[in-house]
Amino acid sequence: MNICLHKNKLVPVIIAGSFLFIASLFSTNLKAQQKQEQIEILNANTLEYDESLGTKAKRLIGDVQFKHKDALMYCDSAYFYSESNTMDAYGHVKITQGDSLQLFGDSLFYSGVTQKALLRSNIRLINKDVTLTTSYLDYDRTQNMAYYYSGGKVVSAKENTTLTSQLGYYYADSKSFFFKNDVVLVHPDYKIESDTLQYASNSKIVTFLGPTTITSKNDFIYCENGWYNTNSNVSKFFKNSYLYSDNKIITGDTLYYERETGYGNIRCNGAINDTVQDIILQGDLIYLFQQKDSVMITKEALMMQLFEKDTLFLHADSFFVSTRFLKNDSLPNQTDTIRNLLAYHGVKFFKSDMQGKADSLVYNFSDSTVNFYHDPIIWSKENQLTALFIYLQMKDGKIDAIYLNDEAFIISKADSLFEHFNQISGDKIIGYFKDRSLHKIRVLENAKTIYYARDDEGKYIGVNKAEGNDMLIFLEDNQLSSLTFIKDPEAILYPIKEPSPKDVTLKGFNWRIKERPNNRFDIFTR
Numbered sequence: 001m002n003i004c005l006h007k008n009k010l011v012p013v014i015i016a017g018s019f020l021f022i023a024s025l026f027s028t029n030l031k032a033q034q035k036q037e038q039i040e041i042l043n044a045n046t047l048e049y050d051e052s053l054g055t056k057a058k059r060l061i062g063d064v065q066f067k068h069k070d071a072l073m074y075c076d077s078a079y080f081y082s083e084s085n086t087m088d089a090y091g092h093v094k095i096t097q098g099d100s101l102q103l104f105g106d107s108l109f110y111s112g113v114t115q116k117a118l119l120r121s122n123i124r125l126i127n128k129d130v131t132l133t134t135s136y137l138d139y140d141r142t143q144n145m146a147y148y149y150s151g152g153k154v155v156s157a158k159e160n161t162t163l164t165s166q167l168g169y170y171y172a173d174s175k176s177f178f179f180k181n182d183v184v185l186v187h188p189d190y191k192i193e194s195d196t197l198q199y200a201s202n203s204k205i206v207t208f209l210g211p212t213t214i215t216s217k218n219d220f221i222y223c224e225n226g227w228y229n230t231n232s233n234v235s236k237f238f239k240n241s242y243l244y245s246d247n248k249i250i251t252g253d254t255l256y257y258e259r260e261t262g263y264g265n266i267r268c269n270g271a272i273n274d275t276v277q278d279i280i281l282q283g284d285l286i287y288l289f290q291q292k293d294s295v296m297i298t299k300e301a302l303m304m305q306l307f308e309k310d311t312l313f314l315h316a317d318s319f320f321v322s323t324r325f326l327k328n329d330s331l332p333n334q335t336d337t338i339r340n341l342l343a344y345h346g347v348k349f350f351k352s353d354m355q356g357k358a359d360s361l362v363y364n365f366s367d368s369t370v371n372f373y374h375d376p377i378i379w380s381k382e383n384q385l386t387a388l389f390i391y392l393q394m395k396d397g398k399i400d401a402i403y404l405n406d407e408a409f410i411i412s413k414a415d416s417l418f419e420h421f422n423q424i425s426g427d428k429i430i431g432y433f434k435d436r437s438l439h440k441i442r443v444l445e446n447a448k449t450i451y452y453a454r455d456d457e458g459k460y461i462g463v464n465k466a467e468g469n470d471m472l473i474f475l476e477d478n479q480l481s482s483l484t485f486i487k488d489p490e491a492i493l494y495p496i497k498e499p500s501p502k503d504v505t506l507k508g509f510n511w512r513i514k515e516r517p518n519n520r521f522d523i524f525t526r
Contacts, residue, residue, distance in 0.1 A: 038085055039112045040067040044078075056082045064089070068112050071097045071141060075108065085112035093119065095139070101172055102126045103139060103146075115141040123148075127172055129158040130201065134168075144172045156201070159230065162186045163199070175201035187230070190216040204231035219259065220244040226255075233259035245290065249273040252286065262290025270297070277365065278306040281319060293323035293339070300524075303341070307397050312351045315523040316343035316361070339365040347372070348523040353436045354399065355379045355517050358390075368394035378402065379516050380438055382412045385431065386510070398436065404429040409508055410441065414452040420460075422480070423450045423506045424473065439475050447471035448506055451480055453493065463504055466491035 041047075045062030058080045066073040066080075066087060076091030087110050095103040095117060104126075105119035117139040125132040125139075125146055134152035139145070147169040154163040154170075154177065166181035177199040185192040185199075185206065195210030206228045214221040214228065214235075221244075223237035235257050237243075242251040243264075250273075252266030266286040272295060273280050284299035297319040305312040320342040344360040359374030370392040372378070378385040378392075380402075387404035394400060404410075408429035414420040426443035433439065443449075448467040455461050470486035485491075494503060517523050 037069060037112065038082070039080065039087055039110070041065075041080060042067050042072075050079065058082070066110075068110070068115070069141075071095055073108070073110065086110065087112075095119075097141070097144075100128050101144075103137075105137070117141065125170065127170075127175065129156055130175065131155045131157075132168075132170060146170045146172070159201075159204070160188060161230070165197075177201075190214055192228070203229075205229050208237075216259070218245055221257070223255070235259070246293070247274065247276045249275065250286075250288070257288075262288070262292075264288035264290070272297075280304040280306070281321070283319070293321075295319070295321040301343075303343070310352050312349060313520040313523055314343060314347070314349040314361075316347045317345035319343050337366070341365070346526060348517060350517045350520050350523050353381065357515060357517075370394065377512060377515065380431075380433075383438055384411045384512065384516075385409070385429075386512075387429070399433045401433065402431040404431070407508060408443075409506075409510075411509065411511060420452050420504075421450070421509070421511065422452060423509060424448070424471075425506045425508060426471070437475075441473040441475070443471040443473070445469055447485070449473075449483065450504055450506055451483070452496075460496045462496050463494045464491065465494065465503065 041058075041060065042065035044060035044064045046060070048059050050057045050059045060078045060080060062076070064075045064078045066078070066089075072095070073087075073089060074092070074094040075089035078087055078089040080087045087108075089108040089110070091106070093103075093105045093108045095108070103117070103119060103124070105123040106121035107119070109118040110116070119137045119139065121135055123132075123134050123137045125137065132146070132148070132152060132154045134148040134150070136150045137146055137148045137152075147167075149167050151166050152164070152168050154168070155161070163177075163179065163183070163185045165179035165183040167179065169178040171177075179197045179199070180195070183192075183194040183197045185194075185197070192206065192212065192214050194208055194212035196208070197212070198207040198209065199205070200207075208223060208226050208228070211224050212222065212226070221235070221237065221241070223241035224239040226235065226237035226239075226241065228235040237255045237257070238253065241253075241255045242249060243255060243257060244250070250264075250266065250271070252270035253268035255264065255266050257264035265288065268284050269282075270284065270286040271280060271282045272286065272288075281295065281297055281301075281303050283297035283301040285297070287296040289295070298317065301316055301319045303312075303314040303319060305314075322340050322342065324338045341363040342360070343363075347359065347361045348357040349355065356372065356376065356378040358372040358376035361373070362371040363369075364371075372390040376387065376390040378390060385402060385404055385408075387408040388406035390405070391403050392399055392401070393403070405428055408426050410424040410429060410431070412422045414422050424441060424443060424447075426447045427445040429444070430442045431438050431440070432442075446467075447470060449465070449471065451464045451466075453461050453464050464483075466483070466485065466489065468485035468487055468489040472484045472486065473480060474482045517525075
């Protein structure tokens, strides 16, 4: 089975981030060396010196206004330190920058040297339709970036979303966010919970960098890396990702999903677990069509159907699960659901009590029939069954009957030591199962049989060769217990040593034991 691996896409991001950090250090040092621009006092009802805080400490009271570069700052009272070019502001603090950014809080420390504003208590940051509230916020004007570290809430009126987290960074120029620890994004249609999350308002893309869940009315998604476009509802998930929808668990190394159209694809180690049908579909490339309840699987395609005490393993080049909804003529308000699994090219399956192969297969979930096309062959314990067309009838998760149409043939080895074969052929054969074993066989038209007869002690007494138009055979412990011809019987019993090879071989005989899968892994060999 092919192994699909993904390169760590975080490495170039980390390297790029390191260079940006180093560049920012040089940038900060360069600005520090440049001439500082003093904080300006624009207004105050009262101005006095406070010698207890320094000879150049000014106390301002009432309608206090400052300016530094393109930022305006307002408060009820403040202390201004001209020597250090810093200030402390209290009461109804407000900072405006440009025509979009506004900051509010109860207190503020601002440095004209570093251009950092430290706001505390009842803080609001408003940038157009985005509002951030928190208790502790630092704002770096050189990078136009604000960050909080004791819990905060971001509300976007335009996108109708509310986000909370313990730590967050807001980049005003790009209107992008970085959140960490207990991140929760709530939208009327979905809820996102994450360890680490980035959100870009311009592109409407949420990026996940830690364990994340997305919950909506019909879906549940988990991943540890990926992104989600909140505008188009398109997403891509990596690392332990899975989607739960319509009683199906969908997993894979890379999962792409469009929530509006229901289309998705899975690349590498993909799996769909249908919890209702007890079916698991696997493959390295899976296409999902959720609105049509359909799936296509290629590359190492495997189906597993879980039974009470056994599992069926089925492999083919490709699987296609299709669902059709048809009107019920007798009940106009009701629709009938027809769901099929199509497996084509190189079909091979293994179950402990039955194995088989064919070029293609159709499994109808509605009536529990399995149709085999193009050189089909089935092995049921000691029996090999072939025909031009074969289909199985299932009942309560077990095989109830098998139908062999055109050139039907059943072969079983009569003896483990000698090349003696019991054979049955006819135009059509129906085999009936009991306790997972063939117990009755009906041959319709051109019925022929060769059977090695034994006495009560198990010794061969001869070879029975018979033919007719209709034949009924009963088996017990996989041994013939009775044989009855309904029409036109002709039979002859040869002594065990008399018949020639042509007398003990029916036309069309072909013992294909080497093609039989012996375990679940053999289904992948050709």
